[in-house]
Amino acid sequence: MNWDETGPHTGGLSDERSADRLVAAGADGEDTAVEAALRPKDLEEFVGQEKVRAQLDLVLKAARARGATADHVLLSGAPGLGKTTLSMIIAAEMNAPIRITSGPAIQHAGDLAAILSSLQEGEVLFLDEIHRMSRPAEEMLYMAMEDFRVDVIVGKGPGATAIPLELPPFTLVGATTRAGLLPPPLRDRFGFTGHMEFYAPRELERVVHRSAGLLDVAIDTDGAAEIAGRSRGTPRIANRLLRRVRDYAQVRADGRIDREIAAAALKVYEVDERGLDRLDRAVLEALLKLFGGGPVGLSTLAVAVGEERETVEEVAEPFLVREGLLARTPRGRVATPAAWGHLGLVPPQHAAKGQQGLFGA
Numbered sequence: 589m590n591w592d593e594t595g596p597h598t599g600g601l602s603d604e605r606s607a608d609r610l611v612a613a614g615a616d617g618e619d620t621a622v623e624a625a626l627r628p629k630d631l632e633e634f635v636g637q638e639k640v641r642a643q644l645d646l647v648l649k650a651a652r653a654r655g656a657t658a659d660h661v662l663l664s665g666a667p668g669l670g671k672t673t674l675s676m677i678i679a680a681e682m683n684a685p686i687r688i689t690s691g692p693a694i695q696h697a698g699d700l701a702a703i704l705s706s707l708q709e710g711e712v713l714f715l716d717e718i719h720r721m722s723r724p725a726e727e728m729l730y731m732a733m734e735d736f737r738v739d740v741i742v743g744k745g746p747g748a749t750a751i752p753l754e755l756p757p758f759t760l761v762g763a764t765t766r767a768g769l770l771p772p773p774l775r776d777r778f779g780f781t782g783h784m785e786f787y788a789p790r791e792l793e794r795v796v797h798r799s800a801g802l803l804d805v806a807i808d809t810d811g812a813a814e815i816a817g818r819s820r821g822t823p824r825i826a827n828r829l830l831r832r833v834r835d836y837a838q839v840r841a842d843g844r845i846d847r848e849i850a851a852a853a854l855k856v857y858e859v860d861e862r863g864l865d866r867l868d869r870a871v872l873e874a875l876l877k878l879f880g881g882g883p884v885g886l887s888t889l890a891v892a893v894g895e896e897r898e899t900v901e902e903v904a905e906p907f908l909v910r911e912g913l914l915a916r917t918p919r920g921r922v923a924t925p926a927a928w929g930h931l932g933l934v935p936p937q938h939a940a941k942g943q944q945g946l947f948g949a
C-alpha cells in the first residue's frame with residue numbers, strides 16, 4: 589500500500605498507522621464528526637498561540653480597515669494544533685465565505701483553475717496539506733497568488749494556446765504539517781506565515797474546560813488539569829481524551845469528572861501521566877530493561893517490541909524525543925536519565941557512566 593495516498597486528512601505513515609491510537613495527533617472518523625462542534629469561531633475564543641493570534645489579528649484588522657482582501661496566510665504546525673480551525677476563523681473574521689480543498693485533491697492544474705475561476709471576490713480559499721499539491725498546479729498557484737490571474741491552456745501540442753483569465757482578489761490560506769517541503773517560491777508568496785506551537789498544559793486546560801462546557805460535561809479544575817497533562821500539547825488529543833473520560837464517568841460514576849475519575853479512566857485506556865500510550869511505553873521499556881538504556885539499533889529495538897521499524901521510528905519515537913525521554917544518536921537509540929525516572933527504574937551504574945558524554949552530565 590502506498591501510504592502517501594491516504595486522503596486529505598493524513599500526513600503520511602505516522603498519522604495513518606496511528607489512527608487507532610488514543611494519543612494519535614491525526615484526526616479519526618469520530619474526531620472529524622465532533623470537531624466541527626468544538627471549533628472556536630473567532631480569534632477571541634481561540635485558546636493559546638498568543639504570537640500567531642496577535643500577528644493574525646493585526647493582519648486581519650488592517651485589511652478590514654482598508655476594506656481590502658487579507659494577504660495570503662500560511663499556517664504550519666503539527667497535526668491537531670488548530671490550522672483548519674484558524675483558517676475558518678480567518679474567513680469568519682473577514683466576513684467572507686470559505687472554500688475548502690486540499691493538495692492531494694488537486695491532481696491537475698485544471699482542477700485548480702476550475703476552483704480559482706469560481707471564487708467570489710474576497711473569498712477565502714483553504715488549501716490543506718498544500719505541500720502535497722502537484723507541480724503544475726503549484727506553478728499555476730504562483731501566478732494566481734501574485735497577479736490574481738491564471739493562464740488556462742486550451743488544446744495540445746504546437747497548437748495549444750494560453751488564455752489569460754482574471755481572478756477576483758481572494759485570500760489563500762495554506763496549511764501544512766511540513767513547511768520544509770514547500771518550495772521557496774511558494775513560501776515567499778504568502779504575506780504572513782504563522783507557526784503553530786505545541787500548547788502548554790495551562791492552555792490545554794482551558795481547551796478542556798471550553799469543550800466540556802460545549803459537551804455539557806461537568807468537570808472540575810483538577811480533572812481538566814489531569815486530562816491536559818496527558819494530551820501531548822495537542823488540543824485534538826485533549827478533546828479526544830475528554831470524550832473517553834466522559835464515557836468512563838458516565839458508566840462508572842455519576843458523570844462528573846474530577847482528578848480521580850480522569851486518572852482512573854485514562855489508566856483503563858493506557859495513557860499515562862505524561863501522555864505515553866502502550867506502544868510508547870513498550871519501546872521505552874525494551875530500551876531500558878532489555879538493552880540497559882542503549883545505545884541500540886532501531887531494527888533491534890523494533891524486533892524487541894514486535895513492531896515494524898517504521899512504526900517505532902515514526903509513530904512512537906517523535907514524541908519520546910520531544911519529551912526528552914529518548915535520543916537518536918549515531919550509535920543508536922539511547923534512553924535519557926528522565927526515561928529511567930519516568931518508568932520508575934534505576935539506571936545501572938556502568939550504563940549511566942557510559943552515557944555521560946551523550947548528555948553532558
Ligand SMILES: Nc1ncnc2c1ncn2[C@@H]1O[C@H](COP(=O)(O)OP(=O)(O)OP(=O)(O)O)[C@@H](O)[C@H]1O
Binds near residue numbers: 667
Ligand atoms: N486554540 C484552540 N482552542 C480551542 N480548540 C482548539 C484550538 N486549536 C485546535 N482546537 C481543537 O482541536 C481540534 C483539531 O484542530 P484542527 O482540526 O484545527 O487541527 P489541524 O491543525 O487542522 O490538524 P491537521 O493537521 O490534522 O489538519 C478541533 O476540534 C479544535 O476544536
Ligand SMILES: [Mg+2]
Binds near residue numbers: 671672763
Ligand atoms: Mg486540519
